[in-house]
Every structure is written in C-alpha cells, then in structure tokens.
Amino acid sequence: MSADLITSPANPRYRHARSLLHRKGRTQHAQLLLEGVRLIQDSMSAGFAPALFFYTESAPAHAAALRAQVRDQGGQALCLAPELMATLTDTVSSQQVVAVVSQPQLSPGHSGLHCLVDGLRDPGNLGTLLRSAAAAGVDQVHCLPGVVDVWSPKVLRAGMGAHFRIAIHQARNLADVERLLAGRNWYRAEAEAALDYSAVDWLQPSVLIIGGEASGPLTTAHLPHVHPISIPMTHQVESLNAAVAASVILFEAVRQRRNSAAQG
Amino acid sequence: MSADLITSPANPRYRHARSLLHRKGRTQHAQLLLEGVRLIQDSMSAGFAPALFFYTESAPAHAAALRAQVRDQGGQALCLAPELMATLTDTVSSQQVVAVVSQPQLSPGHSGLHCLVDGLRDPGNLGTLLRSAAAAGVDQVHCLPGVVDVWSPKVLRAGMGAHFRIAIHQARNLADVERLLAGRNWYRAEAEAALDYSAVDWLQPSVLIIGGEASGPLTTAHLPHVHPISIPMTHQVESLNAAVAASVILFEAVRQRRNSAAQG
Numbered sequence: 001m002s003a004d005l006i007t008s009p010a011n012p013r014y015r016h017a018r019s020l021l022h023r024k025g026r027t028q029h030a031q032l033l034l035e036g037v038r039l040i041q042d043s044m045s046a047g048f049a050p051a052l053f054f055y056t057e058s059a060p061a062h063a064a065a066l067r068a069q070v071r072d073q074g075g076q077a078l079c080l081a082p083e084l085m086a087t088l089t090d091t092v093s094s095q096q097v098v099a100v101v102s103q104p105q106l107s108p109g110h111s112g113l114h115c116l117v118d119g120l121r122d123p124g125n126l127g128t129l130l131r132s133a134a135a136a137g138v139d140q141v142h143c144l145p146g147v148v149d150v151w152s153p154k155v156l157r158a159g160m161g162a163h164f165r166i167a168i169h170q171a172r173n174l175a176d177v178e179r180l181l182a183g184r185n186w187y188r189a190e191a192e193a194a195l196d197y198s199a200v201d202w203l204q205p206s207v208l209i210i211g212g213e214a215s216g217p218l219t220t221a222h223l224p225h226v227h228p229i230s231i232p233m234t235h236q237v238e239s240l241n242a243a244v245a246a247s248v249i250l251f252e253a254v255r256q257r258r259n260s261a262a263q264g
Numbered sequence: 265m266s267a268d269l270i271t272s273p274a275n276p277r278y279r280h281a282r283s284l285l286h287r288k289g290r291t292q293h294a295q296l297l298l299e300g301v302r303l304i305q306d307s308m309s310a311g312f313a314p315a316l317f318f319y320t321e322s323a324p325a326h327a328a329a330l331r332a333q334v335r336d337q338g339g340q341a342l343c344l345a346p347e348l349m350a351t352l353t354d355t356v357s358s359q360q361v362v363a364v365v366s367q368p369q370l371s372p373g374h375s376g377l378h379c380l381v382d383g384l385r386d387p388g389n390l391g392t393l394l395r396s397a398a399a400a401g402v403d404q405v406h407c408l409p410g411v412v413d414v415w416s417p418k419v420l421r422a423g424m425g426a427h428f429r430i431a432i433h434q435a436r437n438l439a440d441v442e443r444l445l446a447g448r449n450w451y452r453a454e455a456e457a458a459l460d461y462s463a464v465d466w467l468q469p470s471v472l473i474i475g476g477e478a479s480g481p482l483t484t485a486h487l488p489h490v491h492p493i494s495i496p497m498t499h500q501v502e503s504l505n506a507a508v509a510a511s512v513i514l515f516e517a518v519r520q521r522r523n524s525a526a527q528g
Contacts (some may be wrong), residue, residue: 124388128505137498158505165499198519231515232522234401235429241392241422244511247504251495251512252519255462258496 005057007081013052014080017088017100023149026103032151034099035089037062040070042161043101049073050099054080054088059096066097075099090153103151106167108140113202113253114181115141118211118218120242123148127158128243129210134162136250142169142177144219174219181207186226189245191238193228200229202253203260210246269321271345277316278344281352281364287413290367296415298363299353301326304334306425307365313337314363318344318352323360330361339363354417367415370431373403377466377517378445381407382475382482384506390414391422392507393474398426400514406433406441408483438483445471450490453509455502457492464493466517467524474510 006014019025020033031051034040037060040050053070055063057079067077080088080098088098108114115133120126126148133141143150150168171177187200188209200206209226211218220226231240231248240248270278283289284297295315298304301324304314317334319327321343331341344352344362352362372378379397384390390412397405407414414432435441451464452473464470473490475482484490495504495512504512 128508131501132504132508134499135495135497135501135504160503162499162501165501196522198522231399232518233399235398235426237395237399237426237429239424240396240399240511241507243505244392244396244508247508248511248515252515254496255516258460258462 005079005081006054006084009084009087013076013078014054014084017052017054017098020100021088021153023152026149026151030103031100032103032156033088033153034101034156035097035153036095036157037066037097039156039161040066040097040099043099043104043164044069044073046104046161046164048101048104048164050075050101052100053077054085054098056080056082056085056096058082063095063097070099104164104168106165108167109137111137111139111257112184112205113138113250114184114207115246115250116177116181116186116207116209116220117141117143117147118209118220119144120147120210120212122242123152123154124158125241125243126150127155127160127162129246130155130159130162130166130168132243132247132250134166136247136254138166138250140167140169142171142180144171144174144177146219174223178223186223187229187249188220188226189249190228190230193230195227195229197229197231197249198252200227202256206253208246208249208253210242212242269343269345270318270348273348273351277340277342278318278348281316281318281362284364285352285417287416290413290415294367295364296367296420297352297417298365298420299361299417300359300421301330301361303420303425304330304361304363307363307368307428308333308337310368310425310428312365312368312428314339314365316364317341318349318362320344320346320349320360322346327359327361334363368428368432370429372431373401375401375403375521376448376469377402377514378448378471379405379510379514380441380445380450380471380473380484381405381411382473382484383408384411384474384476386506387412387416387418388422389505389507391419391424391426393510394419394423394426394430394432396507396511396514398430400511400518402430402514404431404433406435406444408435408438408441410483438487442487450487451493451513452484452490453513454492454494457494459491459493461493461495461513462516464491466520470517472510472513472517474506476506
C-alpha cells in the first residue's frame, strides 16, 4: 500500500476536488475536475497542467505514466481509496483517475464566426457542440445564463477535449454579448424560416445562435436583429438535434470560406 | 380505481410488453415498445396504431385523449399499477404511458442516397443519426450486425419519431448489403482522407458508411470499393461525433441536390 493513500473524506485535497463537482465550487476556484485518461492527456497536451491528480491502486497501467507526467509538470499525485474515488466520478466505467486543472482562458480566434448558446440544457448536446465548434474553427463560444454549466463533467466528457481548444465565454447577460458582437450578422435556426442556411454569406462576420431543445423561451427570442434561417428537411421531420443543426450550419460556413480561399 | 387495473406481474399482456424490453423479444414479435406521449403520437400520425396502450392513474391529462385515440383505432388500453409501469420505462421523468406497436416496414425512397451503419454502439448516436437521415431524405438506413439494436427504447427516444419516417434494414451480413447496393459509390469518413467530402459528387447514387466511435474494427474496414473522405477540421480536433459527422455530410449531399434542381 502506498504511503500517501488518502482514506479520510475529511482530507482537504479530496474535499477540494469534491467541491468541483458543483458549479458553485468550479466558479469559486476557477477550476474543473477531469475524469479519465483521455481528457487529462488532452488538457496536458494543450498546455494545462493539473494541479492535483488522484488515482487508485487499481488504476490501469497507463495511469502510472500520466502520474509521472503530472509530477514532472509540478502537480501533486495522490493515491485515493476506491470508495472516495467513486464519489468523484460519475461514469460507469471509470478509469480511476481524476485531475484538477484551472479553467482554460483561451483568446478568441479571428475567423469571424462566433457561436452564442441560448437555453441548451442537455450536457451531451453542449459538449458535442463545443467539439464541432472547435473543429470548425469558431472564434469563441458564448454561453448565456440558463445554459447548462459548460465546465460540468458531462459536458467535458462529450466535448472530448474541445474545452482546451476553443475560447469559451460564460456571459453574465445578453447585453454584454450584444456589445461584444455588435456589427455582425446574427442568425438563428428556426423550423419555418424562409432563408436557407446555405444561401447565407458566411464570409461576413457572423454570430450563430444555438438554442433550445423545445423547452421554454429563449433569451434571444425577441432580438430584432436576428435573421431566422432554416435547414430544409424532408419526411415531415420537424427539427434536428440542436448540436447537429449547429454543426451542419457551421461546416457550411467552413465550406464557403474554404471555397473562397481556393478561388481568391 | 379503474375496473381493469393490472396489478399482477403475471398478467400476460404486461408480460408481453416486458418481453419487448429485450432485443430477443422485439425480434420474435416484430414489435416495439414506445414510451411517452410524443413517440406514441408520432407512431399514430405515421399510421402505426398501437396494439396495446398502458397508462397509470397518475398519467398526465393528455394521456386520456391518447387512450381514446388508441381505442378508436382498435387498440387495447389498459391501466397499469405504478410499480409495474416503472419496470417498463427507463426515463427519469416518465410520462406514465407506454404502447406496443408493430415494427414499421417502410419502403426505401428513391433519392439515390443510402446510409450503412457499422460498429455504432451508442444508442443516442444511432437515434440522432436516424433523425438526421430522415430529415435529409435518405432512402434507407442499413444496420450491420454488431450495431446497437435500432428498435431499443433509447434509440427510439433519440430518434424522435424518425423510426416511423425512414426505411430501416437490419442486415444479416455485409454481403447482403453489398448485393443490394451494388453499382453505387461508397464513402466512409476517415480522419486523414485526402478527398474532401464537399468535393464528392453527391448527385450520383451513393452509400455513406457511418462507423465507429473509435471502438474496435469495422465490418467494412477492408472493403476495396470504399472511398475514404474527410471533413477538414481545425484546432487539432481529431474527429467529430459520429452522428454529427454523418449529418454534416448528408446535408452537403442535400445542398448539392437542391442546387442542381434549382439550376436544372
């Protein structure tokens, strides 16, 4: 048994990690909790070294390499009793490794395309959207109040490392975002909109609002400067999954920009 | 209390419904179990009337209208004890209504675009893919052995009614699908492929393979006639969610066909 095995739930470092399971703790410490080898590797390869790294004695072999890497980068690696580890992880097939890292603060890009998330409650959808937005080279993703916490474990898992690759802005209110993104063309996908998303000129500085899973009103519902756009659909299908719809539109923007660059 | 309240787990109609929670029972009876008002309404509006409809006394008010509709269409509506209902539903916020319907057998469309699902294990991904495929007007979705059961409750939920709008083929093996889809151009998204998905001529009869969530080899891995295609991505993102990648490609095909129709 390791000399530094933590077995007491009163251990301050364990308690600190526990506090990051909740939005309040994450906000207070500007830190987040990463679960699993893949996410922890992603954060390190993006330059975000864990401050704390917890593992159990039954953690898989490659956890040892990860532990050495964390220590090399100045982090603390601590062996945790399995019953304490169980309270820090929420996946069924936990890999028995968890890390504490600072919330990434990345600078926005300059491609001209921003995403504004409004009313999204499903963590899987938000994570998938971040992954697509990072892949599409979106400058920044802005989350309005009411959106599921972008730093929650489930969003991190679905994001597959996107959180370390794209600038994320937790907006305090809509007015802040309006000031920040003034002078751009704003769009939101709506089922009955007349304007086809592929007819939009995505070379212009743009904001794509991703909103709603048919659950309650949107903060941006009555903004006068938002252009409704639609994705033409067949078979009486009313809507796409929110992350899917956003991805289809974002990659159309990417396609137009790529075509324009090839011609220009 | 209703006269026909079912309280015994030995009730044959309740037991029949229970058997549909498993793939074996669904295959044997060629039926499936629908949970929630929305899915049951979707099946009826697509012309698939439930044979059985179960509700509890605490089901929401709109369940009564649904019950009347089921009876009008020749189905049996039965009041179930809450503890039995709990064994038929797996969502946290159950609406206390469940229906048994025949597996839809829809005819393939004639747009020229087919999807072949290979190695997809996540029910949410398969349901989301079906929803996108139906919306994109795909002719038929073929599922290879090894794919999560397309008629399982979680896939039905994520499909949001797509199961009643698009032809679905549970293929016995790859050879059957190869015969069925011979003479078409076959494509599969791969991270490093040189061919850009938007440079493909999607007006030709095509098959898009949707495969893998980075878990194990694909049945279609060594097919010589498959063209690898890629979605260009930034920020060192390695891949998109499988359903998202498929949707981006399918709606590019739709866009090309729409443009061609507008010009032709």
